[in-house]
Amino acid sequence: MNYKIVVLDLDGTLTNNKKEITPHTREVLMNFQKSGGIVVLASGRPTYGVDPLAKELELSRHGGYLLSFNGALITECTTGNLIYEQWLPKEIPATAAALARKYQTAILTYRDSNILTETPENQYVQKESYCTKMHIQKIDCFEKEITFPVVKCLMLERGVYLAEVEKKVQEYFGDSLSIFRSEPYFLEIMPKGIDKAKSLARLLEYLHMTREEMIAFGDGFNDKSMLMFAGLGVAMQNGQPAVKAVADLIAPSNEDDGVAYVVESLMLGKTPADIAGYF
Numbered sequence: 001m002n003y004k005i006v007v008l009d010l011d012g013t014l015t016n017n018k019k020e021i022t023p024h025t026r027e028v029l030m031n032f033q034k035s036g037g038i039v040v041l042a043s044g045r046p047t048y049g050v051d052p053l054a055k056e057l058e059l060s061r062h063g064g065y066l067l068s069f070n071g072a073l074i075t076e077c078t079t080g081n082l083i084y085e086q087w088l089p090k091e092i093p094a095t096a097a098a099l100a101r102k103y104q105t106a107i108l109t110y111r112d113s114n115i116l117t118e119t120p121e122n123q124y125v126q127k128e129s130y131c132t133k134m135h136i137q138k139i140d141c142f143e144k145e146i147t148f149p150v151v152k153c154l155m156l157e158r159g160v161y162l163a164e165v166e167k168k169v170q171e172y173f174g175d176s177l178s179i180f181r182s183e184p185y186f187l188e189i190m191p192k193g194i195d196k197a198k199s200l201a202r203l204l205e206y207l208h209m210t211r212e213e214m215i216a217f218g219d220g221f222n223d224k225s226m227l228m229f230a231g232l233g234v235a236m237q238n239g240q241p242a243v244k245a246v247a248d249l250i251a252p253s254n255e256d257d258g259v260a261y262v263v264e265s266l267m268l269g270k271t272p273a274d275i276a277g278y279f
Helices: 010-014 025-035 046-056 092-103 125-134 159-173 197-206 221-229 239-245 258-267 272-278
Strands: 005-008 036-041 066-067 075-078 081-084 107-109 115-118 135-138 153-155 177-183 186-191 215-217 232-236 250-251
Touching: 005 010, 005 197, 010 046, 010 066, 010 215, 025 036, 025 258, 036 046, 036 197, 046 125, 066 197, 075 159, 075 197, 081 197, 092 107, 092 153, 092 159, 107 125, 115 125, 125 135, 125 153, 153 159, 159 177, 159 186, 159 250, 197 215, 197 221, 215 221, 215 258, 221 232, 221 239, 232 239, 232 258, 250 258, 250 272, 258 272
Parallel strands: 005 036, 005 215, 036 066, 115 135, 215 232, 232 250
Antiparallel strands: 066 075, 075 081, 107 115, 107 153, 153 186, 177 186
16 A cells, blocks of 8 residues: 555544444554554544544554644644644634624634533534534623634534525635635634645645645545545545545445545555446
């Protein structure tokens, strides 16, 4: 296998619909690491929400990395050190909260192991809590209470409506921030220049490696850039059509051990063309 780095989105990619890594997928990724490969978990989740899966895959023992908050933070698992970090300008949470009120969406951010929001009962806030395994903490006023440094704010609403809100929020902030949907119902407000591809480029520079040595797996809108960047971009069968359209390869779904199938096939000497021909 010529690829030395496997980059994995989490929800809808590495994990099944129960948010679990299946035994077979774990076995394949452990064998890849034992052979000298590097596993990188790249997620929109906060670091706290990524860490349990990093522990399950023993990334600290095998020299893996975490790209949390879509790459705003890059953590070296062996040492726990941040090798890159970028935070939102301090005035942005209050501005984002005002926009959320204007467009009648929920909004949240994070501190330590908590999700902070005025609307803990919101179904999409509950989804984020379920995905990240983080506790929801109710606050009274987002603008007044979120005065500490944060990496991300998340606006939440049903997908069709949030697509329209996305355009308005992008127009408001212009090119001063990164604004994108990671799921149809999640609108991310991030520091400028943050996306998974840019952060993977920073990691490769740190590792003195090239993108031709990298495979990236994903299914969501925020995975599109890294699939286009990696030497081999693999979209899941369950992925968004726009993501599948730019992929080099379509893997079986997250319910069918798609990550394991592709990585194991390549480790056995098959080529991407062989895999594409089979699936």
